[in-house]
Amino acid sequence: MEQLPNMRLTTQRQIILEELGKVTSHPTANEVYDMVRKRLPRIGLGTVYRNLELMADSGIILKLEVGGTQKRFDATIEPHYHIRCTSCGKVDDIAMEVQGQINQAAERASNYIILGHHVEFSGICRECSAETIKAPLH
């Protein structure tokens, strides 16, 4: 989780970071790839993955290991929780207080040195619950 001393700020990295910062959604690696490719058409998907991973390790961005098929990335690194719609798969930030005190509880309840925690809620978003009401007989 530390900034590596010899990490260069390449064009690719800069543009990946910029594009990720433009959106408030939590794009998948492939979505980032699509955004970046408009400005760097010759970039490889592997480079996008490698750099998202590296930046997540350095703490510059957040990698969301949430439910669902694909992993997602977030330019906002202030600790915050997420909620995923089990119906459409969308992931939103949730504006609630981070429960810092549960780290101490975890420290007491385990043999681990606690580094942090992440909470993911699951639920049904407003759009999907509206869908369900409109078309309940599918």
Place this chain on the structure above:
Amino acid sequence: MEQLPNMRLTTQRQIILEELGKVTSHPTANEVYDMVRKRLPRIGLGTVYRNLELMADSGIILKLEVGGTQKRFDATIEPHYHIRCTSCGKVDDIAMEVQGQINQAAERASNYIILGHHVEFSGICRECSAETIKAPLH
């Protein structure tokens, strides 16, 4: 998350469930495959994946969507939190109280119908922290 009415208890399903119940670790799909194959040598890896997924959807078992490369499965379905060692990747249960009240906080802070939540702590397990002390110059 509901038990499907027409879900058969096939031999494959029964043995997958039995083998998963035998261990307290949180095996990956491939580890379950290895265990099951000793009793059903002709079972396909796809069948193991499909059935673990199906049983997780039905609520019979738990699918841990935690960090790391591979997903893990757990026969214990009572709500509980997990902790993952960032050094060796091991996942343990953590014996602390489930914070049910944060679901209400999440309900207030979002437009979602909250179904539940999961907490994953990250930390360094005792074995790995001992390693680090013994060999700090790697």
Place this chain on the structure above:
DNA sequence: GTATATATGATAAGCTTTCTTAAATGGCAT
């Protein structure tokens, strides 16, 4: 300017899900 370290893009490999086909099961009317 040269040596060294790091990054890129292409490719391969690993993990997981989805699709297809064939077999098995359960219900229902003989």
Place this chain on the structure above:
DNA sequence: ATGCCATTTAAGAAAGCTTATCATATATAC
């Protein structure tokens, strides 16, 4: 019970997502 049909399942193949590997290119340090 027997046969028929619709549904469910397994297995294997294929496709999708992610990570690792490799040769080449690029940037940094001296």
